[in-house]
Amino acid sequence: MSDAALHDHDVRLSACPACDAAPLAQRVAAGAGAHEDIILSLPTIYCATCISDVERALHAHPGVKTARVNLTLRRVTVDAPGLSAEDLIPVVERTGYEAHELDPAALSASRADRIGRDILMRIGVSGFAMMNIMILSVAVWSGAEAATRDMFHWISGAIALPTVVFAGQPFFSSAWRALKAGRLGMDVPISLALILASAISVYETIHSGHHAYFDAAVMLCFFLLIGRYLDYRTRAVARSAAEELTALEVPRAFRVTPAGDEPVPVAELVPGDLIRILPGARVPADGEIAQGTSEIDRSLLTGESVPVPAAPGAVLSAGEVNLTGPLILRVTAAGRDSSLARLTALVAAAESARGHYTSLAERASRLYSPLVHLLAFSSFLGWYWTTGDLRHSVNVAAAVLIITCPCALGLAVPAVVTAASGRLFRRGMLIKDGTALERLADVDCVVFDKTGTLTMGVPQVVSIEAIPVGMRPVALALAQGSSHPLSKALAQALRDAGATTVELEDLREVPGYGISGRWQGHEVRLGRADWLGADHGAGKISASWLSLGEGAPIRLEFTDRLRPGAESCVRELLASGRRVVLLSGDVAPVVQELAQRLGLAEWHAGVTPTEKAATVRELRVAGAHVLMVGDGLNDTAALAEAHVSISPASALDAARVASDIVLMGNDLSPVSDALETARGARSRIKENFAISVLYNIVAVPFAIAGLATPLMAALAMSLSSICVTLNALRLR
Amino acid sequence: MEILGILIPVSLGLGALGLLAFVWALRGRQYEDPKGDAERILSKEWDDRPKP
Incomplete structure (x- = not known):
């Protein structure tokens, strides 16, 4: 859990698109020589016919070697040396499906696949081992004796030991990292239980003892790995969808040269360059208009809904949209120095101020790990004190560790988060951050931006x-x-x-x-x-x-x-007793008119980006848990400042990166549903914790009393895991 | 009980066979597109010969 949070934090810190642009450009430049597959996004394909239509059309196109549709990701990968995406998009669109170019450099699919396959492999191996050991264990539980029992234990051990070494690796390495950092995570007791159970079972087998816990050790690996995999899947799906949004915007500018216009990556622009901005295009860098007149839409930067006229000499900022006439811009600042990058620096500052949110799972494991270790150690001491039998005392301590092992705890959160984010994903919301659901459940105050968020x-x-x-x-x-x-x-x-x-x-x-x-x-x-x-x-x-x-x-x-669903969303939020605030950079009459139409009492007009962030901070300091919904660059700092944040898919890249949840469709109504789903998810997580604690309360006294058998450990483990998973599935 | 000497290796061997099949499927990237594969089987296009 904590590693996941750390990882997400890393991802979020790269909120600065300009900083990302430089390495991206390097990768693009490096890949220019080598031949790369073309990846197209096909958002509207859904069936078997779609697959064969697209593949047949692409194969029929001269120059295409292979084309493979991936329906899960809604993409097609085309191997066509010498062809570009512009050549292939019309081919696909003639078959009746939308196609967009994806920037392969922005998709890190291959690395993510490898991690997923790695966990699946470990699940497969531990599943195989668990089934075979169970066959042998059932024989022991039903009364196999003497030499037969010893032989079964030996065979179990021969299967279990390599399995634990291989399948338990993720836990061992994560526990080692936790110990080095001086923490007791969930993985330390897991690793200890795995090692102790295997060691005591080997010892018992050598001395032809009655109880060996090989089955429990392998089962522990199996269930916990499933939890890990669910956790990984949820984040991978969200990450790939978020990456796809970024990859859709291939960052290119048209540099004016004596030989004509040449397309260059935005990161290669330097001050003094002349670039051509066609009507409808986004301004890629800060600059001054050298030639041409037009009108400029600044709504993403300032929230103003009225376009402003632009003539030679006017200063433009990156992120603005050119509306009517073609312009030639003399670049004054690009990349790190542009106003876009400066604003994202604000985001990074706000990010670090928000600090590290402690998830429910982390709080649970903080409470749980010391307790378990203490319990196991004191039962060992107690038994050794009273009986003086070292072997039996270690046996009891191992049984306590195995019984209390957080099988269900490890599944409790991932299973719920998977079910809840799957449900929200179907409704068009993409959860980017692991703890976003929990934070969403806290929300009692919602701040909306106007242009582009409540309105289209x-x-x-x-x-x-x-x-x-x-x-x-x-x-x-x-x-x-x-x-x-x-x-x-x-x-x-x-x-x-x-x-x-x-x-x-x-x-x-x-x-x-x-x-x-x-x-x-x-x-x-x-x-x-x-x-x-x-x-x-x-x-x-x-x-x-x-x-x-x-x-x-x-x-x-x-x-x-108005954005569809905006009215009903605001109405439901107000009806649920939450405070709703409208913050807009637009002029007062426009904001007032909208606020009245939506029935909002609290609204502020003409708010600058810094004031937006400050307002959100004040609300937070006053004790409110703020949900910020916004799309523009002027919202990014506020998005990062808020307890949790949502941005629509139409938002600027920086705003999407700064927010925890991305709204994929045009409709705003899923926002109010999401708050309810999040509340539901939080109570499921708590119920799941209660279920696993209940199992422990029943089973731990047996273990401490020295009455625990491997059969009991296996039963408690699998039953509690199944209960927790079923409870989580109720959310779907 | 001599039968165990045959049955245990047999059961382990069958299990290992399943594991090998799983590893092979995983290596062959058969878990990349579960949704697409479920749909592809409905298409008649490559019924008579495999896709080149």
Whole structure:
């Protein structure tokens, strides 16, 4: 458990994408010479036909050597020397399935596979040994005597000793690490029980004793390894899905050179480079616009929902999105120096402030390990004191260690976490951190970001009533000519209202201002107020203006569309008595309107990233367990500061890394369910602890009294493990 | 009881055979895509000859 936590901590500390980008670029550069398989993500495949369709299409494509679909991971690996992902994506998409390029360097699948196979192998070996030893043990329990019993013990020992050495390795090495660090983890008593049980059984066998615990030692390995495997699986599934999200964003920039544009990894950019940013692309580095005008969406960085105009000389930060016109940017800071990296440094600081959360399993093992050792040692002393029989005293101590051994304890947490995160995964939530579920169960205060979290960050026309019905086709034709989000929203609304389009002459987009065309001799325009000679007024709500040649320009207002499930999620959270706060970097009127629509009393507008983190910290200091839900760079510090955090899959990479849970779908309603599932999981974990303690309370007195038999140890161990697993499965 | 001399090695041998099969399957990467393999068996595509 503690190792897992440490490991996760390492992963979380690499929250700085810019720091990751450098080694990533090196790996990409190193791999450039050698031929690499192309990996495509296929999110929509689900059946046998899908597999053969995709594979057949790829095999038929010239240059493809082999293509293998992995349905579990929803990926296809293609060996096609000389071809690139851009060549293959259309081939797959022609068969009707979505395909996205994955960056193979960002996927560490092979290493993870090896660890998984390693644990499976140990489970297989100990399972084989356990079954064979059980066959022999049943004979001993049912009364095999003298020479027969000794022979059975010898054969059991011959199978058990190598098995314990091989299958017990994960426990031995982890116990050794714990001891070196001066701790008593769960693995120290496990290793001690394994060693003591094997040693005493060998001794008893040599002296043809009645009881040998070979079966118990191997069974212990088997059950505990299953717990380890479940634990590993849960984290591996989450990690591979999280890696896939990162791998989907292949970090590339287009550098302008005399010979034309060349695509380069973002990490290779240096200040002074000129890069081209196409409309719709994310700005890869900080810089100053050298050429071109456009509008910039800064919502991920500041939470502002209104795009801002950008002209030569304007300063852009990495992470912003270019909307309308192509831009050429002179890089001023890249990689470590960019504002993106500086913000992620804030995240790292907040991370270390949150400190190390002590999981339920750790608390249980802290209580448990000393108790078990004390119990075994005192029963040894007691027996030696009263009888003076060393052999019998050691026997009793070994029996106590075996009976109390945390078979069920080792399964109690992983089984529940596997069941609960499997359930949440099916509902579209990805648990990245091992202890996130437990922390989620503590939550009593939920902080939401606005743009991109409660809202989609996609505008929606308030009403198209202002446009005369006869003019709607013209408006649609204008709106269709631009890829600006407001135009797209207008076009969608008009199409929904049943408008058809007309031909316009001389249609052209003026980046940063709008779009104009000629219709029946009039000039028609759609765009910014000042461009159309209208007064925008004081309101900060997004608006676009439509001029149809005659009369005054028409004002079209836009609001941000609510994320599906946002209303019901907030309602359920409020109904469950939790405090809900809205923190947004956007201007007050917009935030107020949303807060009223959702029935939220607590909201703050115009909050800077540092203030967000500070607000969350204040709440935490005041004793609240805060769940932060956010997607932007301006939220990352707050996400890391909170007790537990969730970000949608559409969030920026840095925000996803900083959060514990990623919401895969668009719907926000799983958030409130997740809180309930987490509560359920926590009570299951506690019940599981209670069950295993109960078994111990029943069996330990027998062991201390010297009445424990190997049969009793085997029964207690398997029954408690099965009870705990069944109890965990109730969560599914 | 002489029969034990045959039965015990036989049972151990059968168990070891199972273990070997498991190790072979594990080495052959047959646990990589359990969902896909469950679906692939339904496809008729490679019924008459193995996939090259």
